[in-house]
Amino acid sequence: xxxxxxxxxxxxxxxxxxxxxxxxxxxxxxxxxxxxxxxxxxxxxxxxxxxxxxxxxxxxxxxxxxxxxxxxxxxxxxxxxxxxxxxxxxxxxxxxxxxxxxxxxxxxxxxxxxxxxxxxxxxxxxxxxxxxxxxxxxxxxxxxxxxxxxxxxxxxxxxxxxxxxxxxxxxxxxxx
Amino acid sequence: xxxxxxxxxxxxxxxxxxxxxxxxxxxxxxxxxxxxxxxxxxxxxxxxxxxxxxxxxxxxxxxxxxxxxxxxxxxxxxxxxxxxxxxxxxxxxxxxxxxxxxxxxxxxxxxxxxxxxxxxxxxxxxxxxxxxxx
Numbered sequence: 367x368x369x370x371x372x373x374x375x376x377x378x379x380x381x382x383x384x385x386x387x388x389x390x391x392x393x394x395x396x397x398x399x400x401x402x403x404x405x406x407x408x409x410x411x412x413x414x415x416x417x418x419x420x421x422x423x424x425x426x427x428x429x430x431x432x433x434x435x436x437x438x439x440x441x442x443x444x445x446x447x448x449x450x451x452x453x454x455x456x457x458x459x460x461x462x463x464x465x466x467x468x469x470x471x472x473x474x475x476x477x478x479x480x481x482x483x484x485x486x487x488x489x490x491x492x493x494x495x496x497x498x499x500x501x502x503x504x505x506x507x508x509x510x511x512x513x514x515x516x517x518x519x520x521x522x523x524x525x526x527x528x529x530x531x532x533x534x535x536x537x538x539x540x541x542x
Numbered sequence: 543x544x545x546x547x548x549x550x551x552x553x554x555x556x557x558x559x560x561x562x563x564x565x566x567x568x569x570x571x572x573x574x575x576x577x578x579x580x581x582x583x584x585x586x587x588x589x590x591x592x593x594x595x596x597x598x599x600x601x602x603x604x605x606x607x608x609x610x611x612x613x614x615x616x617x618x619x620x621x622x623x624x625x626x627x628x629x630x631x632x633x634x635x636x637x638x639x640x641x642x643x644x645x646x647x648x649x650x651x652x653x654x655x656x657x658x659x660x661x662x663x664x665x666x667x668x669x670x671x672x673x674x675x676x
Contacts, residue, residue, distance in 0.1 A: 368655070374553060381560050443609035443629070446567045460571055462609050464630070477607045477632065479571075501607050509639040509672055529574055529605055538576035 377449060380457060383491040384447050384484055388461045391496075392440035400428045407493045408485055431519065437468035455486040467503075467522060474522055477501035477510075500526025548617040558623065559615050561657040562650055566627055569659065570608035576601075586651050586658035593661075604634030613648065621652040632672070643667035643676075 369377075387406055394402040404420035413422040432438070444462035458481075465476040478501065483494040502510035503523040516524025529535040548555070565584055572580040578594070585593045610629035617623045625648035633640045647663040668676035 371553065374557065378553075378556050378560060381564075441609070443611060444567045444570045446571050447564060462571065462574075462607070464609055501605070507673070509637075511634055511637060511639055529576070532575040532577070534572075534575050534577040534579075538578065 376454070380449055380454075380486070380491060381447055384457060384459060385445055387484065387491060387493060388442045388445055388459070388463075388480070388482075391493075392442045392463070395432075395438050395440050398432050398438075400424045400432065403428050408487055411494070435467050435469055437466070439466040440464075441466075457484040457491070458482065459484060469522055472523075473506050474503055475506060476503040476522065477526075479528055499528050499531065500524075501528045502526050548619075550617060550620050554620060555617065558617070558620075558652065558657060562615050562623060562625060563612055565650065565657055565659060566610055566613050566625065566646075566648070570610045570629070573601075574606050574608055584659050586653065586660045589660060593659075602633045602635055604636075605632075606634070607632040610646075613646075615650075623650045623652075623657075624648065625650060639672040640669060641672045642669040 368374075390402065391406055393399075394406070404424045407420060407423055409420060410418050411420060411423050412418050413426045417426065441464045442461050443464070444460075446460045448458045450456040450458070461480045461482065463476075463478045463480060465474075465478060467474040467476060479499050481497040481499060484491050485494045486492075498518065500516055500518045502513060502525055503516055503518070503521070504510045504513060505523060508523070510525070513524045516522070516526055518524075518526060550558075569581060569584050571577075572584070578598075581597065582590055582594050608629060608631045610627050613625035613627040615623050615625050625646070627646040627648065629644050629646070631642045631644050633642070643666070645665040645667060647665065649660045649662075650657050651660045652658075670676045
């Protein structure tokens, strides 16, 4: 990596903080810690429908969804981080995650990829946004092979948007 | 057991370890996305064609999902390192859904400031259908 010693340390700090964000999110989901979940995002986070801010986010994303799930254990794995070469306060990332979820009588496994945008505010890296894309959600007694579409968040189980949504997947599938 | 066996500049070692972590993660994601151009760029130029040919030969037609843990990296020199990566991989094979506990033993090389994957040995710790017990 190039740059001054200070710039190099700043980049390393960015990687470390961003990796930590994904892990903190997983831990806060497991403990249903809505306070912390909100604090992992920028304070003016856009929630949709013209709403902004952490409280609106907690209500929209971590309200009913978390209430419905009894156990929700997220295991964040593969984490690709792309620091923005033009803007040192911006980055993107993709986090592969396996979720183990109790939904009423059902015990579910989800394979997820979160597509993240991060921003640095006052020295701290935070989520600008997290886009949850599903590979599949399946009951533990189901094979994921031929499930109907999940249309998440409408359903926690079913076939997701990945890998089909990657242009490279479509190109490879049509070529082979 | 000593974890650090080299005498590299700590800042350089941290940067290298970070680049290697990113290399491992990007490889896994690109594989699941079938992003062959990106995968090719992660292989060292001198072994790229051969490793791509082998990779394509073994690539399943169905969906795959690779969850890798952080590799631990041991440096031989400032530009040669070995990685040990434990992960879980899933693959759609016909009407089965295979789940595997895997370990990759990697060799990385740094060329003009960029780390590349130079070789990867796959060890399957177990492999079975998702509804079976290993």
